[in-house]
Amino acid sequence: MTCKRGADELAKLLQGNKNFMAGTPTAKNMCLQTLQSLALYQEPYACVLSCSDSRVVPEIIFDCGIGELFVVRVAGIAVGPNVKESIEYAVKKLHVPLLILLGHDDCGVMKYASEQYPALPGQFESILKCVYPVIDGAGKFDCNNQFARKHTQWVEDFLLKNSSIIRAAVETEQLTIAKCHFNHHTGEVEVLK
């Protein structure tokens, strides 16, 4: 056992990812019986902010079942008020010790933002406004997967700056934030520095 809150949960999920990569998933909590045992309460041990992309399915790539992950999904992990508050709910009310920010390869939002920058074409504006600051700071990216990694870091900074709940939980070591990137070729979830 490690003492930092969230470290054991991260190790468990990364082991689950290894199971997924090896083609040997072990997840058990996938049946009606599990759901019924949790009918009146939930106790997830991690919150995952994931892209809505159909190829990025947190429960599958982390080898999990019902009741384990509180998943917030939005295209490009673009944080707006509802997304921020959903994560805050997991931290404040469900006391999750771990928040995973999960970017991924071949993200349509990064591709679209790379094409459109710096225009705001009147569509998808709230999403673009969550992604453009990364290009503002670092310039245009040759590789959209690198762009996605930088954006995941930006999302952590944004949450720490704009959410007193998340900031306080990190400062008091009640919450670990793990910035991650999902590789479509290997299936690996890489933990970013």
Ligand SMILES: [Zn+2]
């Ligand atoms: Zn995406």
